[in-house]
Amino acid sequence: MITLGHYLTLSAVLFAIGLFGVLTKRNVIAVLMSVEILLNAAAIAFAATAAYRDPLFFSGQLFALFIIVVAAAELSIGFAILLTLYRHAGSVSTDVIEEMRG
Amino acid sequence: MIYANLSYWIPLLPFLGFLMLILLGPLFRGRLSGWFATLTMALVAFLALGLLAEALRAAPQWRLVGGEVELARGALSGFPFRLEWPWLSIQGEAGISLTFYIDQLAALVVAMVAVASLFIHLFSIGYMDGEARYPTFFAYLQLFTAAMLTFVMAGNFFIALLAWEVMGLMSYLLIGFYYKKKTAQAAMKKAFLTTKLADLGFMLGLFWLYKELGTFDLATVAEKAALLAVPVASGIGLLVFVAAIGKSAQFPLHVWLLDAMEGPTPVSAMIHAATMVAAGVYLTGRFYPVLEQGQALGYVAWIGGITALFAAVLAPAFADVKKIMAWSTVSQLGYMFLGLGVFGWAAAMFHLLTHAFFKALLFLGSGSMIHGSKTQDIFEMNRLGRYMPWTWVTFAVGALALIGVPPFAGFWSKDLILDVAKEHAPVLWFIGMVAAFFTAFYTTRMFVIAFHHPSLPSPWKAAAWNKDCPELNLKAGDCPPDPAPEPDHKPHESGAEMIIALVALAALSLIVGFWGSPLFGQSLLLFLYPGEAPEIIPASKLFGGYVIGTLVALAGIAVAWGLYARDPLKQRAPLWLTQALQRRLYIDEFYYRVVAEVAQWPTKALWLLDTYVVDVVVDAVGYVTMITGQALRYLQSGKLAVYALYIALGALALVFLGGARW
Numbered sequence: 001m002i003t004l005g006h007y008l009t010l011s012a013v014l015f016a017i018g019l020f021g022v023l024t025k026r027n028v029i030a031v032l033m034s035v036e037i038l039l040n041a042a043a044i045a046f047a048a049t050a051a052y053r054d055p056l057f058f059s060g061q062l063f064a065l066f067i068i069v070v071a072a073a074e075l076s077i078g079f080a081i082l083l084t085l086y087r088h089a090g091s092v093s094t095d096v097i098e099e100m101r102g
Numbered sequence: 103m104i105y106a107n108l109s110y111w112i113p114l115l116p117f118l119g120f121l122m123l124i125l126l127g128p129l130f131r132g133r134l135s136g137w138f139a140t141l142t143m144a145l146v147a148f149l150a151l152g153l154l155a156e157a158l159r160a161a162p163q164w165r166l167v168g169g170e171v172e173l174a175r176g177a178l179s180g181f182p183f184r185l186e187w188p189w190l191s192i193q194g195e196a197g198i199s200l201t202f203y204i205d206q207l208a209a210l211v212v213a214m215v216a217v218a219s220l221f222i223h224l225f226s227i228g229y230m231d232g233e234a235r236y237p238t239f240f241a242y243l244q245l246f247t248a249a250m251l252t253f254v255m256a257g258n259f260f261i262a263l264l265a266w267e268v269m270g271l272m273s274y275l276l277i278g279f280y281y282k283k284k285t286a287q288a289a290m291k292k293a294f295l296t297t298k299l300a301d302l303g304f305m306l307g308l309f310w311l312y313k314e315l316g317t318f319d320l321a322t323v324a325e326k327a328a329l330l331a332v333p334v335a336s337g338i339g340l341l342v343f344v345a346a347i348g349k350s351a352q353f354p355l356h357v358w359l360l361d362a363m364e365g366p367t368p369v370s371a372m373i374h375a376a377t378m379v380a381a382g383v384y385l386t387g388r389f390y391p392v393l394e395q396g397q398a399l400g401y402v403a404w405i406g407g408i409t410a411l412f413a414a415v416l417a418p419a420f421a422d423v424k425k426i427m428a429w430s431t432v433s434q435l436g437y438m439f440l441g442l443g444v445f446g447w448a449a450a451m452f453h454l455l456t457h458a459f460f461k462a463l464l465f466l467g468s469g470s471m472i473h474g475s476k477t478q479d480i481f482e483m484n485r486l487g488r489y490m491p492w493t494w495v496t497f498a499v500g501a502l503a504l505i506g507v508p509p510f511a512g513f514w515s516k517d518l519i520l521d522v523a524k525e526h527a528p529v530l531w532f533i534g535m536v537a538a539f540f541t542a543f544y545t546t547r548m549f550v551i552a553f554h555h556p557s558l559p560s561p562w563k564a565a566a567w568n569k570d571c572p573e574l575n576l577k578a579g580d581c582p583p584d585p586a587p588e589p590d591h592k593p594h595e596s597g598a599e600m601i602i603a604l605v606a607l608a609a610l611s612l613i614v615g616f617w618g619s620p621l622f623g624q625s626l627l628l629f630l631y632p633g634e635a636p637e638i639i640p641a642s643k644l645f646g647g648y649v650i651g652t653l654v655a656l657a658g659i660a661v662a663w664g665l666y667a668r669d670p671l672k673q674r675a676p677l678w679l680t681q682a683l684q685r686r687l688y689i690d691e692f693y694y695r696v697v698a699e700v701a702q703w704p705t706k707a708l709w710l711l712d713t714y715v716v717d718v719v720v721d722a723v724g725y726v727t728m729i730t731g732q733a734l735r736y737l738q739s740g741k742l743a744v745y746a747l748y749i750a751l752g753a754l755a756l757v758f759l760g761g762a763r764w
Binding site: 019022023024025031094097098099101 | 738739740741742743746747750
């Protein structure tokens with residue numbers, strides 16, 4: 001029997017993986033991929049919680065759909081920035097964008 | 103009443119003249135601006151004399167019967183003349199009205215100012231010829247005249263104060279007319295600061311007066327003065343008297359007048375001899391009821407007496423003709439205050455009138471001497487009597503009037519003051535007599551050396567004590583003394599305008615004195631008669647004073663003639679005395695070195711407070727901000743991952759600290 005607990009554990013594991021990727025990866029493409037994993041972890045949590053706790057309404061599922069849309073939008077913008085960054089700096093490493101250092 | 107109703111044109115015309123000249127100055131070519139200003143003044147003088155004639159008709163008529171004054175006819179209706187417009191009012195209520203108030207004294211002084219000013223304008227046409235800023239000079243003179251006339255006609259003390267300040271400003275600008283000269287720059291500042299300091303007294307006195315009586319109106323103040331408590335009246339009166347001391351260059355605020363001679367000579371004649379410096383006397387005369395109520399007249403008398411003597415003693419130590427004249431003005435103004443202080447109100451005003459004419463004459467005469475001989479130093483003047491006959495004659499008239507030789511104007515008025523002083527304060531009478539002796543002495547000395555001696559090397563120009571005393575040079579830096587004229591310079595007589603002005607003023611110096619003399623029944627004094635007048639003394643009693651006065655004057659002349667006719671250069675006084683007198687008894691130096699230093703103390707204390715308290719606090723705020731910033735900048739690593747970690751930690755913190763519920 002698969003319980004809500006299993007889904008939430010999966011979501012937490014995915015979130016941890018995504019967070020690890022965001023924090024450790026130097027390649028911006030990899031960072032963006034990790035962000036996707038983070039978003040999907042959240043989407044799973046929403047969808048599972050909705051299915052188990054609130055089967056009559058679809059608010060959780062709707063949030064999951066929203067997250068997919070937002071992720072798509074985010075990616076398109078993210079890649080656009082990435083391209084610009086590549087043209088500008090000739091690299092897609094996070095090391096080249098350290099201009100904010102105090 | 104025609105002239106009384108038109109009297110507002112008297113100050114307005116020169117003001118309009120000022121506007122014309124200052125705005126359209128460059129359009130007036132050559133001497134045109136001078137003639138324009140003189141013509142304006144002629145119109146003003148015409149109106150002022152008309153006003154005086156009207157006042158003479160309308161004023162109450164007094165008669166002298168057996169030594170007692172009795173009223174022959176009361177004032178005609180409408181006298182004193184009064185013109186009033188609402189001004190500074192809020193919805194037609196309260197506020198201060200613009201009032202012109204013309205009583206006997208105002209009519210007399212307006213006429214004096216207008217006439218003296220007319221001739222000084224006329225003289226300036228020739229004297230200032232060829233100077234840069236010729237129209238500006240006349241514009242300034244016009245505005246000054248307008249302010250002086252407003253001051254005299256002012257019906258309340260508020261307007262008087264405004265006009266008083268404008269006069270101070272014009273005095274400042276005209277002293278510094280040769281603004282490229284360092285000494286002139288320093289002199290204009292010195293004059294302005296000294297008189298300004300004194301003017302504080304005027305303002306404070308007026309505020310206090312308003313608090314007590316609720317009015318600035320001249321006539322009302324005179325009526326209500328008796329309601330003031332004695333200490334209050336005394337305080338108000340003395341505060342205003344301080345302003346008079348400053349403006350009239352009385353001891354101890356006399357220091358500015360001598361240096362004011364840096365201005366062009368007609369300015370010295372007009373502002374620093376005939377009119378503005380006399381405004382202090384006029385003001386004190388106007389505050390007479392308050393001073394009398396406050397029993398403060400003794401101070402006035404003593405200040406006047408001390409100044410009269412002090413200035414007359416210093417004058418013989420100077421070689422600059424204008425500076426001698428300046429001391430003489432200080433001394434004569436001292437006589438006026440002396441007269442006021444011993445209840446000789448009308449006598450003081452009589453002396454104000456005669457002094458204005460003969461001192462304007464003497465100043466213009468010295469201007470003519472300077473113009474002709476190209477030097478201000480009497481020793482360097484080369485027998486001017488031979489080359490400048492007109493100047494010689496007119497200057498002699500002025501000098502005799504100043505010395506007080508009958509029948510010239512100064513004789514009648516000065517002796518009258520001394521006679522009154524003899525009644526009320528014999529000590530002051532004695533001081534006045536000694537001052538009269540010195541007056542005769544310095545005037546004769548100047549006259550003999552300048553007009554009858556060939557030019558000599560000026561003895562004190564390079565004196566050692568003048569070199570190590572920057573204060574004598576107004577601290578204006580290393581200014582060399584004025585150059586001596588060429589050795590073969592032939593003095594020449596001045597132009598027609600100047601001669602006409604001199605002759606006219608000489609005639610007035612001869613005539614005006616008779617008006618108040620017993621020969622004509624003291625009619626001027628009866629005209630000014632304020633209700634009680636100790637100076638209206640029967641002619642028989644006056645005779646003794648006349649004899650003594652004349653003898654003292656002749657003695658002064660004789661001593662000076664004896665000493666200076668042969669050998670003017672011989673050093674007779676001990677050297678330390680000459681030095682002390684030339685350094686003006688060290689009073690100026692005392693002000694520069696001690697008073698100025700003490701006055702800086704509060705400033706220095708505030709500076710220390712600013713440096714060691716205010717600045718430290720402000721700096722501390724800056725340092726704290728800077729150090730905090732230095733510490734916090736390490737948070738900004740610039741690494742994307744670190745920022746992401748902050749976000750993650752922040753989210754975690756929100757979850758735990760914010761109390762998430764499961």
